[in-house]
Amino acid sequence: MMKNRLLTLFGAAALTLSVQASADVDPNLPDYERASGISGNLNSIGSDTLNNLMTLWAEEFNKFYPNVNVQIQGAGSSTAPPAITEGTASFAPMSREMRQSEIQSFEDRHGYPPYALPVAVDMLAVYVNKDNPIEGMTLPQVDAVFSATRRGGYHEDITRWGQLGLTGSWANRDFALYSRNAVSGTYGYFKDNALFGGDFKSSINEQPGSSSVVQGVTESINGIGYSGIGYVTSGVRAVPLARDEGDEFFEASAENAASGDYPLARYLYVYINKHPNRPLDPMTREFVKMLYSKVGQEVVHRDGYVPLPETVASRVRSELGVD
Known part of the structure; x- marks a missing residue:
C-alpha cells in the first residue's frame, strides 16, 4: 500500500x-x-x-x-x-x-x-509497555484490538492479551487502549490503514497529543496505543508488525520504512x-x-x-x- x-x-x-x-x-x-x-x-x-x-x-x-x-x-x-x-x-x-x-x-x-x-x-508505531513480551502483531490483529468493525477480517474480537499469544499472568489481562483524537492526521491514517477504514472501539482513551499516548502506555502495564516513531521513549516498545498472518514481522526501523517492508510507513x-x-x-x-x-x-x-x-x-x- x-x-x-x-x-x-x-x-x-x-x-x-x-x-x-x-x-x-x-x-x-x-x-x-x-x-x-x-x-x-x-x-x-x-x-x-x-x-x-x-x-x-x-x-x-x-x-x-x-x-x-x-x-x-x-x-x-x-x-x-x-x-x-x-x-x-x-x-x-x-x-x-x-x-x-x-x-x-x-x-x-x-x-x-x-x-x-x-x-x-515516518513509521506509525503500535506501542506497548516496555515490560510487555509480545513478539509481533499482524494488521488484522491490530484492527481486532482497536476497532469495533474488524474490516481486516480477523476471526474474533480481541479483548485480552492471551488472544495474542501471551501466557501466564498476561493471558486474561484486558487492554488499556490509547488513541489520538479525531483532529489528528495520525488518527485518520491509523483508521484508514490499520483499521481498514473501520471504526474505533468506544473504549479507547483519546489523547490530545502523541506524547500523551506514549505516556499512557508507559503508565499502564496493559497499555497499547499508537503514534509516530519519533515519540518513542524508554517506557514503551514498538511492536514489530506484519501485513497478514504468516507474513514476516518487521520492526519500525529506518531500513524497513525505506524498503517498504514496514506496513505503516508514511510521508x-x-x-x-x-x-x-x-x-x-x-x-x-x-x-x-x-x-x-x-x-x-x-x-x-x-x-x-x-x-x-x-x-x-x-x-x-x-x-x-x-x-
Whole structure:
C-alpha cells in the first residue's frame, strides 16, 4: 500500500534507498548557505506529530536568520488546511495528505491547489509497555484490538492479551487502549490503514497529543496505543508488525520504512501556498531550501524519522525553483 503511494508520488527512487542512506543523511544533499535580507514572521499551524520537527527546524533557521520570529502551533493536522487557506500560517505541517474537500476549499479561495512538501518518512508505531513480551502483531490483529468493525477480517474480537499469544499472568489481562483524537492526521491514517477504514472501539482513551499516548502506555502495564516513531521513549516498545498472518514481522526501523517492508510507513508533509506562476517569497524559499539540505534532513534523522534522499529533495527543489 505505502509502496504504491510512494511510487506514485516520487517514483522508484524514493524506495531504493541503500541501508546507509535510509539510516543516515544522504551525502548528496546540498549544504545550506545563508541568504541576505531575510527577516519577518514565520507561522506554522498543524500537526502534533510534526511539532518537534518544526520546532527543531525553526531553531536551525534562527541560527542563520536570528531576525526571523517563528511561531509554531501543533494542535493537529486538521487545523493546517484552514490556516494556510486563510493565510494565518505560511507553513501547514500534516501527518496525512490533505483531503479533497480541504484542497477544494483552498482552491476556491486562491484559484490553485496548495503545494505538498514531503519532508520526512515516518513509521506509525503500535506501542506497548516496555515490560510487555509480545513478539509481533499482524494488521488484522491490530484492527481486532482497536476497532469495533474488524474490516481486516480477523476471526474474533480481541479483548485480552492471551488472544495474542501471551501466557501466564498476561493471558486474561484486558487492554488499556490509547488513541489520538479525531483532529489528528495520525488518527485518520491509523483508521484508514490499520483499521481498514473501520471504526474505533468506544473504549479507547483519546489523547490530545502523541506524547500523551506514549505516556499512557508507559503508565499502564496493559497499555497499547499508537503514534509516530519519533515519540518513542524508554517506557514503551514498538511492536514489530506484519501485513497478514504468516507474513514476516518487521520492526519500525529506518531500513524497513525505506524498503517498504514496514506496513505503516508514511510521508510527513508541510503544505505551502505556492502560486504556479510566481516565485516563493524570500523567507518561504529559504526555509524550503533548508528543509531539503543536509542540515534540514539531519534534523529529521535526529528527531527519529527517516531522512529523504537527494533524488526526492532535488525534484522538489526543481519544481519550486529553489535550486
